[in-house]
Amino acid sequence: MSDFLLNWLINIPGFAAPFALAALGLIITERAGVLNLGAEGFMLVGALAGVGAMLNGSAPLLALGGSVVAGMLLGLLFAVMVASLRINHVISGLALVFFAQALVSFIASAERWNNKAIAGLEPVFLGQDVVIFAVPLLTLAVLWLLNKTRFGLSLRAVGENPGAADAAGIDVTAMRFAAIVIGAGLIGLAGGYLTVAVARIWVDTVVGGRGWIAIALVIFARWHPWRAVLGAVLFGCIEALIPRIAATGADVPRYFLQMTPYLATLGVMIWAALRGSDRWAQPAALGQHHIREERD
Amino acid sequence: MTDTLTLSSVSKSFGGFRALDTVDFVARAGEVHALLGENGAGKSTLMNIACGLYAPDEGHVAIDGKTVRISGARDAAARGIGMVHQHFKLVPAFSVLENIMLFNPGRSPAEVAGKAQDLARQMGFEISLSDKAGTLGVAEQQRIEILKVLVAGARIIILDEPTAVLSPEEGRMLMGLVRKLAEAGSAVILVTHKLHEALHHSDRITVMRGGRKISETTPEGMDPASLTTLIVGEQIIEKPQLSKAVGPIEVELENVTLGGEAGRKGLVDVSFRVRRGEIYGVAGVSGNGQNELSAAIMGLSFPSSGRIGMNGLGDVSKRGPGYRRRHGLGCIPVDRYSHGLAGRISVTDNYAVNGAMAGAYGGWGFFKRGLAQAAAREAVAAYDVQGVRSLGQRAGLLSGGNAQKLVIAREFEGAPRVVLAHSPSRGLDVRAGAAVHERLRAARDRGAAVILISDDLDEIMLLSDRIGVLNSGRLTREFKAPAERGDIGAAMVSHE
Ligand SMILES: Nc1ncnc2c1ncn2[C@@H]1O[C@H](COP(=O)(O)OP(=O)(O)OP(=O)(O)O)[C@@H](O)[C@H]1O
Ligand SMILES: [Mg+2]
Numbered sequence: 001m002s003d004f005l006l007n008w009l010i011n012i013p014g015f016a017a018p019f020a021l022a023a024l025g026l027i028i029t030e031r032a033g034v035l036n037l038g039a040e041g042f043m044l045v046g047a048l049a050g051v052g053a054m055l056n057g058s059a060p061l062l063a064l065g066g067s068v069v070a071g072m073l074l075g076l077l078f079a080v081m082v083a084s085l086r087i088n089h090v091i092s093g094l095a096l097v098f099f100a101q102a103l104v105s106f107i108a109s110a111e112r113w114n115n116k117a118i119a120g121l122e123p124v125f126l127g128q129d130v131v132i133f134a135v136p137l138l139t140l141a142v143l144w145l146l147n148k149t150r151f152g153l154s155l156r157a158v159g160e161n162p163g164a165a166d167a168a169g170i171d172v173t174a175m176r177f178a179a180i181v182i183g184a185g186l187i188g189l190a191g192g193y194l195t196v197a198v199a200r201i202w203v204d205t206v207v208g209g210r211g212w213i214a215i216a217l218v219i220f221a222r223w224h225p226w227r228a229v230l231g232a233v234l235f236g237c238i239e240a241l242i243p244r245i246a247a248t249g250a251d252v253p254r255y256f257l258q259m260t261p262y263l264a265t266l267g268v269m270i271w272a273a274l275r276g277s278d279r280w281a282q283p284a285a286l287g288q289h290h291i292r293e294e295r296d
Numbered sequence: 297m298t299d300t301l302t303l304s305s306v307s308k309s310f311g312g313f314r315a316l317d318t319v320d321f322v323a324r325a326g327e328v329h330a331l332l333g334e335n336g337a338g339k340s341t342l343m344n345i346a347c348g349l350y351a352p353d354e355g356h357v358a359i360d361g362k363t364v365r366i367s368g369a370r371d372a373a374a375r376g377i378g379m380v381h382q383h384f385k386l387v388p389a390f391s392v393l394e395n396i397m398l399f400n401p402g403r404s405p406a407e408v409a410g411k412a413q414d415l416a417r418q419m420g421f422e423i424s425l426s427d428k429a430g431t432l433g434v435a436e437q438q439r440i441e442i443l444k445v446l447v448a449g450a451r452i453i454i455l456d457e458p459t460a461v462l463s464p465e466e467g468r469m470l471m472g473l474v475r476k477l478a479e480a481g482s483a484v485i486l487v488t489h490k491l492h493e494a495l496h497h498s499d500r501i502t503v504m505r506g507g508r509k510i511s512e513t514t515p516e517g518m519d520p521a522s523l524t525t526l527i528v529g530e531q532i533i534e535k536p537q538l539s540k541a542v543g544p545i546e547v548e549l550e551n552v553t554l555g556g557e558a559g560r561k562g563l564v565d566v567s568f569r570v571r572r573g574e575i576y577g578v579a580g581v582s583g584n585g586q587n588e589l590s591a592a593i594m595g596l597s598f599p600s601s602g603r604i605g606m607n608g609l610g611d612v613s614k615r616g617p618g619y620r621r622r623h624g625l626g627c628i629p630v631d632r633y634s635h636g637l638a639g640r641i642s643v644t645d646n647y648a649v650n651g652a653m654a655g656a657y658g659g660w661g662f663f664k665r666g667l668a669q670a671a672a673r674e675a676v677a678a679y680d681v682q683g684v685r686s687l688g689q690r691a692g693l694l695s696g697g698n699a700q701k702l703v704i705a706r707e708f709e710g711a712p713r714v715v716l717a718h719s720p721s722r723g724l725d726v727r728a729g730a731a732v733h734e735r736l737r738a739a740r741d742r743g744a745a746v747i748l749i750s751d752d753l754d755e756i757m758l759l760s761d762r763i764g765v766l767n768s769g770r771l772t773r774e775f776k777a778p779a780e781r782g783d784i785g786a787a788m789v790s791h792e
C-alpha cells in the first residue's frame with residue numbers, strides 16, 4: 001500500500017504540470033477578453049514540435065523551446081483571426097482545433113514520427129524534472145505580470161472594458177495580440193511537456209482532450225492563477241491514479257476510470273456556477289470585439 | 297485671451313451619413329463653453345474628435361494656435377485634453393486607483409494616489425481609492441472620471457452631458473467644480489441639454505443643429521425661450537394641464553417592501569393608488585428607492601412583502617415582466633441601454649419585439665417581417681426618431697436621445713392601460729422632452745394610469761395630477777396638484 005501511495009505521489013506533478021501550464025496560458029489570453037477555445041490545438045502543435053525536435057537530435061529543453069515557438073506560431077494565426085480580423089472567438093477557436101488536429105496527423109505521418117520512443121526529460125530532484133520546479137515560478141511570474149505591471153493593468157482593462165481602455169489610449173488590438181501569442185506559447189509548452197517528459201512518444205491522441213479540461217479548469221479557477229494550479233494538481237491526482245489502480249488489478253472498468261477527469265470537470269463547473277458569488281471573476285468583455293467609432 | 301483649442305471646418309460621416317458638416321469651434325482658457333443642440337446634432341461626435349478618439353474626415357484641430365494631428369486618446373492626454381464621456385469609460389472590476397492609473401501610464405501608484413487625493417481635496421470631495429469602481433454610484437463614478445483627466449494634467453476638459461445622471465444637488469456641486477477648474481486656467485467644454493446650466497454657468501454658448509454650428513453667443517441677454525428657439529428653431533413652452541376625468545383605481549401598491557442593492561435602502565412599506573386618467577408623480581432625490589420602485593412595478597424584482605394590484609388581475613407582485621406586459625403594462629425604463637433596447641439588433645427588431653410577442657406579426661413560427669417593418673417605419677416617423685438611416689440599422693448607433701424615443705414608441709404601441717415612466721426625458725433635448733410629455737398626457741387622457749418617477753422636480757410639477765414623495769425608501773408625503781414647489785422640495789430632503 002505504501003508503495004502504491006509513493007508511486008502515486010511521485011507521478012502527480014508530471015500529470016499536473018501540463019494542466020497548470022495550459023491553464024496559465026489560457027488565463028493570460030482570457031484576461032485580455034479573448035475567449036480561447038483553441039487550447040487543444042495549441043497543445044497538439046506544441047506536442048508534435050517537441051517530438052519532432054527530439055527525433056531530430058535536439059536536447060529535451062531545446063525541444064520544449066520548440067514547443068513554445070510552435071504554440072506561438074499557431075497563436076499568431078489565432079491573433080490575426082480574432083484580434084485583427086475580429087472573427088467570432090468561438091468559431092475561430094473551434095476551427096483552429098480542427099485544423100491543428102489535421103495538421104499534426106499529416107506532419108507526423110509524413111515524417112514518420114508515429115510510435116517512436118524518445119529519450120525525454122530526466123528528473124533532477126525527488127524524481128521531478130526542471131519544468132515541475134519551474135511551474136510555481138511561472139505562476140508567480142504570471143501573477144506579477146497581471147497585477148503588478150503596466151502591461152498587466154492594460155491587459156486586464158482590455159478584457160474588462162475595451163471601450164474604456166481605448167479611451168485611455170491603450171491599443172486594444174495590440175494588447176490582445178500580445179496576450180494571445182504569450183498565452184499560446186505557454187499552452188504549446190504544456191503540449192510539449194506531455195510528449196517530451198510524460199508520454200515520450202507520439203500518437204495522434206496524445207493530448208487526449210487535456211486542452212478542453214484546461215478550459216474547464218480556468219472556469220473553475222475563476223481566472224485566477226493559483227486556483228488554476230490547485231485545480232491542475234487535483235486533476236493530476238486523478239490522472240495519476242488511473243494507471244495505478246489498473247496496475248493493482250482492482251476490478252474497476254477501465255472506461256469508467258477514463259471518464260473520471262471529464263466527470264470531475266463537469267462537477268467542478270457546476271460547483272463553480274452554483275457558488276457563483278465571485279462576481280468580478282469572469283473578464284467582463286470575454287469574447288467581445290471592440291471597434292472604435294462603432295457604438296454598441 | 298488665447299484660443300486654447302480650435303476646431304476648424306471639421307466634417308465627419310458615418311457610412312454615408314453626414315454627422316458633422318464643416319463645424320468651427322473654439323474653447324478658450326479660463327472659460328466655460330457650453331455646447332447645446334438637439335439629440336443627434338453631433339455634439340458627442342465633435343467632442344470625440346476633439347479628444348482624439350474619432351478621426352475627422354475633413355478639417356483640422358489646433359492647440360494653442362498650432363495645428364496638430366491627434367493620433368489617439370493617449371496623444372490627446374499628452375497634449376492636455378481630457379474628456380468625460382456621456383457613457384462612462386470606467387472598468388467596473390478595477391479599483392478607483394487602477395482606473396486612474398490606466399489613464400496615467402508611466403507613473404508610480406504612490407504618485408498617482410497622492411495626486412488624486414490632493415486634487416480631490418481641492419475640489420472638495422472624498423474618495424476611497426481602493427473601492428471597486430463598479431460598486432460606486434453614478435455621481436461618484438463621474439468624479440473618478442474627472443479626477444482621471446485632472447491627474448493626467450488636462451487643461452482642456454470636455455464634459456459630455458455630465459449632469460444627465462446626477463441629482464439636482466449633485467449637479468449644482470458639479471457646476472461649482474466646473475467654475476473652479478476654469479478659474480484655475482482650464483478651458484472647460486460643457487455639453488448639456490439643460491438650459492439653466494448654459495445660462496448661469498457658462499461664459500459662452502455654441503448651438504448645433506443637424507451636424508452644423510447654428511450660432512455662438514454669450515449668455516448675457518439670452519433667456520430660456522430665446523435659447524430654445526436657437527436650439528430647435530421654434531418656441532416651446534410647456535404648461536401644466538390637469539386631468540379632466542379620473543376613473544376607478546387601476547394600480548395599487550400596498551405596503552410594498554423590497555431590499556435594496558448593496559448599500560441601498562430599498563423600499564419600505566410603500567403604498568399608493570393610481571386611478572385611470574391620472575398621472576401619479578413620484579418625486580424624490582435619486583437614490584431614495586426610485587430604482588427599486590420601478591423594478592417592482594416592471595416585475596424585474598419581487599417585493600419581500602406587500603402587494604401590487606392591477607385592476608382585474610388581483611395581486612401581480614409575484615408575476616414576471618412578461619405577464620404584466622401582456623396585461624397592459626408599458627414601461628419606459630431609466631436605463632434604456634440595458635433594459636430598454638438591444639443595441640446590437642436592428643431598429644425594426646427592437647421596435648417589433650412587443651408586438652411580435654403579442655402575435656401582431658404572425659403566430660408562432662412565422663414572423664411577418666413586412667408587417668413589422670411597416671409598423672416600425674410608421675413609429676419612427678410618428679415619434680420623430682432621428683438618425684435612422686435604414687430600419688435594418690443597429691439600434692445602438694442612435695444618439696442617446698433618439699434611442700429613448702424608440703423605446704417610447706414601442707411601449708406606447710399597444711395602448712397600455714398602465715404606464716410606468718422612469719425619468720423619461722433624461723438626456724432628451726427640449727423638443728423631444730416636450731414630445732414625450734405630450735405622449736404621457738395623451739396616454740392619460742385616453743384613460744391610462746400613468747406612474748411618473750423622476751428626480752426632476754420641474755417635470756413632476758409639470759405633469760402630475762397627484763404627487764408622492766419618496767424619501768429613504770418610504771413614501772413620506774402625498775400632494776394634490778397644483779402644489780407648492782417648496783413644500784415638495786422640503787419633503788424630498790427632510791429627515792423625519
Ligand atoms: N459611431 C457611429 N456610427 C454611426 N453613426 C453614428 C456614430 N456616432 C454618431 N452617429 C450618428 O451621428 C449623429 C450624431 O450623433 P451624436 O452622438 O454626436 O449626437 P449628440 O448631439 O451627442 O446627441 P445626444 O444629445 O442624443 O447625445 C447621430 O445621428 C448618430 O446616430
Ligand atoms: Mg451625445
